[in-house]
Amino acid sequence: MAFQNEQFVLKNIEKKYGENRALSSLSLCIHKGERIALIGPSGAGKSTLLNILAMIIQPDSGEYWLDGMTSSQYKAGKTLSRKLGIIRQQFDLVPNLPVIHNVLAGRLGEWGFFRSALSFFIPQDKNMAIHALERVGLLEKIYEKTANLSGGQQQRIALARLLVQRPEIILADEPVASLDPARADDIISKLVQLAGEENQTLITSLHSVELATKYFDRIIALRAGRIFFDLPINEVTEHMLTDLYDLMEPER
Numbered sequence: 001m002a003f004q005n006e007q008f009v010l011k012n013i014e015k016k017y018g019e020n021r022a023l024s025s026l027s028l029c030i031h032k033g034e035r036i037a038l039i040g041p042s043g044a045g046k047s048t049l050l051n052i053l054a055m056i057i058q059p060d061s062g063e064y065w066l067d068g069m070t071s072s073q074y075k076a077g078k079t080l081s082r083k084l085g086i087i088r089q090q091f092d093l094v095p096n097l098p099v100i101h102n103v104l105a106g107r108l109g110e111w112g113f114f115r116s117a118l119s120f121f122i123p124q125d126k127n128m129a130i131h132a133l134e135r136v137g138l139l140e141k142i143y144e145k146t147a148n149l150s151g152g153q154q155q156r157i158a159l160a161r162l163l164v165q166r167p168e169i170i171l172a173d174e175p176v177a178s179l180d181p182a183r184a185d186d187i188i189s190k191l192v193q194l195a196g197e198e199n200q201t202l203i204t205s206l207h208s209v210e211l212a213t214k215y216f217d218r219i220i221a222l223r224a225g226r227i228f229f230d231l232p233i234n235e236v237t238e239h240m241l242t243d244l245y246d247l248m249e250p251e252r
Contacts, residue, residue: 006065007032007169007201008053013062015048015225022048023059024225030201032168035192037212038205040222041245046205049222050173053203054086081108085167085200087191089177091154095147099138102146102157103129106165125164132163136190152183159190163198170195172204176211184208188215209241 008030015023023045030036038046051057052064055071064071066083074080085106086092093102107125133139136156141149146157155175162170172191176184188204192215195202206212212219219236221228221244228244229236 005031007034007067009063009065010052011063013049013052013059013064015045015052015057015059021225023052026062026225026227028220028227028230030203032201033199034201034203035195035215035217036203037216037219038203038222039207039209039212039219039244040228044222045225046222047173048225050171050203050205054084054171055080081165081167083168085162085165085170087155087158087162087170087172087175089174091151091158093146093154093157095145097146098143099133099141099146099149099157100126100129100143103132103160103164106161106163128164129160132160135163135194136160150183151179152187155179155183155187156190159187159194163194166198167200169201170203172202174205174207177207181208185211185214192216 006029008028010029011027013023013026014021026045026049038049040046048057052059053066055066055074058071066074074083094105104125107128130139130142133142136159138153138156138160141153141157146154149157158175170191175191176187179187188206188211191204192202194200204216213233213236216233218230218232220230221240223244229240231240
């Protein structure tokens with residue numbers, strides 16, 4: 001198969017959990033540098049799709065390429081760490097560690113075992129952590145215990161961790177679901193800004209249609225495991241959004 005600017009190519013992806021079909025006949029292409037919001041009702045398949053893109057789970061059938069390679073050609077470690085970065089609503093931070101250690105966790109894919117272990121006593125690549133925390137506005141918290149920070153601050157720490165990881169692609173799974181609207185807007189704004197500055201592809205699942213339409217260039221809407229629509233933001237209408245969240249079962 002020929003690839004040009006396509007970063008992700010999915011063809012006829014299927015995924016079931018028991019009798020529940022999470023994704024059905026899903027096909028799409030995503031180009032490098034795109035900023036995409038995944039929206040849809042609860043249970044639509046957004047997290048399943050992101051987990052397949054992240055190679056955390058494998059589809060039951062269908063074809064998947066990332067930069068022209070199948071998922072089986074990627075191995076965990078440096079190559080995958082440089083390619084994919086993940087941020088979730090739970091932040092995936094270690095509460096009892098100082099902020100600097102949680103930020104530098106973004107370098108674990110690059111370090112060997114010895115350097116990773118040493119960093120718990122003498123933080124490695126400290127200047128990278130300082131620069132990342134400056135960019136997210138939390139340098140003054142560098143040695144504070146992470147558990148003492150607010151939810152919004154902790155999510156900024158997760159953003160700083162991505163900055164030191166420097167992946168080509170960011171996959172964000174409901175990164176602001178646990179935050180109030182003002183802090184959610186702040187985090188999404190910062191996430192989109194940072195991805196743009198680093199020329200990273202950004203794919204974010206969101207419950208908030210307002211944030212999706214405010215900050216992203218393309219919306220992929222899922223419903224019942226299928227693509228309901230996939231459009232540039234300027235082609236998405238209120239009628240489409242109303243139909244997407246209509247409680248009636250869609251036609252099969």
